[in-house]
Amino acid sequence: MNKPLDPSRLDGLPSAWLDHVDAQLIDRLHGGLPLTERPYADVASDLGLTEDDVLQRLQRLLDTGLLTRFGPLFQIERAGGQFLLAAMAVPEADFDRVAEQVNALPAVAHNYRRTHQLNMWFVIAGETPDQVKQTCQQIEAQTGLRVFAFPKEREFFVELRLSAQAALAKRERAGQTSQGVPHVTH
DSSP states (O other): OOOOOOGGGGTTSOSBSSOHHHHHHHHHHHTOOOOSSSHHHHHHHHHTOOHHHHHHHHHHHHHHTSSSOOSOOOOGGGGTOEEEEEEEOOOGGGHHHHHHHHHTSTTEEEEEEOSSSSOEEEEEEESSHHHHHHHHHHHHHHHSSOOEEEEOSSOOOOOOOOOHHHHHHHHHHTTOOSBSOOOOOO
């Protein structure tokens, strides 16, 4: 589920919303979790941390919404499921309300606002194609808006990697601190 960052979830945390160790951890895990008996201990060893440090940092990043998801990616079609790219034309005055309704569904991820007639784009995942269809119907019933479905015709493996460490360094070079709340959009 893709949720906007709630600043109140940062209460009691250090003023830095992402530090260099967090960025190293994110970058390290982006390439995969070791398939070992104690993968978090192995990651911790790579980073000079303890296993508890790694687990606590991951939980904090998830709790604050800085990470919206941590888990494996599967080729769901091989297991009988489906990923579906979907879009909606949402009136601007209703965008936040509709985004909240769509994002509340556990089957929805990666909800993005676009400057286009179809201004809300998201991914729906289901254990079966029928579940995906039902989710589209549920969204239409809840919002009163049509869901345009774009099923996958062909798969490409891109392996896009965005470095958290590079993003943090760029912010620092620009004279920005890592304090405060990052701008998060739907």
